[in-house]
Amino acid sequence: MVDLDSEAAAGTVQDRALQQLYTDFDTAGLKPLWTVRDGLMPVAPTPRAVPHVWPWDRLLPLAARAGDLVPVGRGGERRAIALANPGLPGDPFATATLWAAVQYLGPREVAPAHRHSQNAFRFVLDGEGVWTVVDGDPVAMRRGDLLLTPGWAWHEHHNTADTAMVWLDGLDIPLNAQLDAGFFEFGPDQLTDTSTPAASRGERLWAHPGLRPLSAEADTVHSPLPAYRWTHTDAALTAQLELADEGHPALVEPGHAAVRFVNPTTGRDALATLRLEMHRLAAGAATATRREVGSSVWQVFSGQATVLLDGREHQVGTGDLLAVPSWCPVSLRSPDGADLFRFSDAPSYQALHLDRHQVGDPA
Ligand code: GTQ
Ligand code: FE2
Numbered sequence: 001m002v003d004l005d006s007e008a009a010a011g012t013v014q015d016r017a018l019q020q021l022y023t024d025f026d027t028a029g030l031k032p033l034w035t036v037r038d039g040l041m042p043v044a045p046t047p048r049a050v051p052h053v054w055p056w057d058r059l060l061p062l063a064a065r066a067g068d069l070v071p072v073g074r075g076g077e078r079r080a081i082a083l084a085n086p087g088l089p090g091d092p093f094a095t096a097t098l099w100a101a102v103q104y105l106g107p108r109e110v111a112p113a114h115r116h117s118q119n120a121f122r123f124v125l126d127g128e129g130v131w132t133v134v135d136g137d138p139v140a141m142r143r144g145d146l147l148l149t150p151g152w153a154w155h156e157h158h159n160t161a162d163t164a165m166v167w168l169d170g171l172d173i174p175l176n177a178q179l180d181a182g183f184f185e186f187g188p189d190q191l192t193d194t195s196t197p198a199a200s201r202g203e204r205l206w207a208h209p210g211l212r213p214l215s216a217e218a219d220t221v222h223s224p225l226p227a228y229r230w231t232h233t234d235a236a237l238t239a240q241l242e243l244a245d246e247g248h249p250a251l252v253e254p255g256h257a258a259v260r261f262v263n264p265t266t267g268r269d270a271l272a273t274l275r276l277e278m279h280r281l282a283a284g285a286a287t288a289t290r291r292e293v294g295s296s297v298w299q300v301f302s303g304q305a306t307v308l309l310d311g312r313e314h315q316v317g318t319g320d321l322l323a324v325p326s327w328c329p330v331s332l333r334s335p336d337g338a339d340l341f342r343f344s345d346a347p348s349y350q351a352l353h354l355d356r357h358q359v360g361d362p363a
Pocket of ligand 1: 078155
């Protein structure tokens with residue numbers, strides 16, 4: 001015979017004991033796996049960051065207002081306005097690992113020297129007149145150029161023109177923060193180098209296709225090339241599409257030309273933690289759907305495209321920025337053609353052997 005009363009009592013006793021166990025776990029600074037495993041070890045990545053688009057025509061006027069109202073100088077260091085992913089409320093992060101910001105430097109303004117462990121690049125959507133001085137080497141910034149500021153390199157920016165200049169900054173700030181790896185040091189308050197050479201010393205030494213100076217036998221972690229010029233990037237993409245037209249293999253997929261900016265000493269990514277690429281879609285081209293572990297940010301350099309992010313369509317044009325979280329399916333198409341700059345955290349994932357990708361529509 002079942003004694004209902006005593007069973008209920010036993011249940012209550014057990015419940016109370018269990019409650020006490022969880023309370024004691026908590027007090028002792030412990031957390032049992034069985035209460036958290038689902039979220040901790042998902043069947044596939046579950047990023048908090050969401051797919052998101054920042055239209056250039058909203059960003060640019062806001063940056064210009066900051067130019068009027070907010071001085072650039074010691075302390076704040078840069079008039080950089082970060083993309084803040086709505087899935088990461090309170091954080092100035094485009095994705096879990098990537099910082100993307102629009103930096104605005106007014107006529108004749110100077111952003112003072114500093115250095116930090118975070119790796120950085122600048123991509124120039126438009127304009128010219130700013131030189132960024134990287135470890136004492138002045139590097140001109142012009143439309144379509146990609147400039148590198150590897151971690152711990154001193155850098156300052158100065159605008160020699162009577163017009164403001166705006167560009168995209170990309171850094172691994174969130175990754176450094178997550179890894180508790182950040183170091184920062186202020187440089188001199190005054191501009192250290194006012195010269196404005198057409199070509200930096202780094203380019204004069206390294207920017208000759210396929211030619212390595214024999215004075216530099218040792219490979220370097222980051223690229224020794226401070227700038228990748230638009231004329232070269234453009235020519236490479238043009239040649240890929242022409243070769244394909246002539247029936248030779250040169251494209252990622254039909255109508256899709258692409259290059260990666262690499263370290264000429266190794267052929268690997270130009271920066272240890274950031275992958276940098278330029279993509280060109282020929283008129284009428286459409287890409288396959290692709291997703292990968294790790295996140296990316298795209299900026300449309302020219303033209304217009306339709307981007308499908310996790311099944312949602314976004315129309316984007318020149319200057320527009322988009323964030324693609326880890327494992328989010330992406331496909332692009334462009335009726336009239338478009339050039340798109342892309343950066344991602346892929347080198348970090350590859351270094352840790354956590355990289356995976358999938359091509360084709362997710363089942
Ligand atoms: O230009 O040195 O967007 O240090 C964020 C941090 C730019 C820069 C950013 C920086 C910089
Ligand atoms: Fe910096």
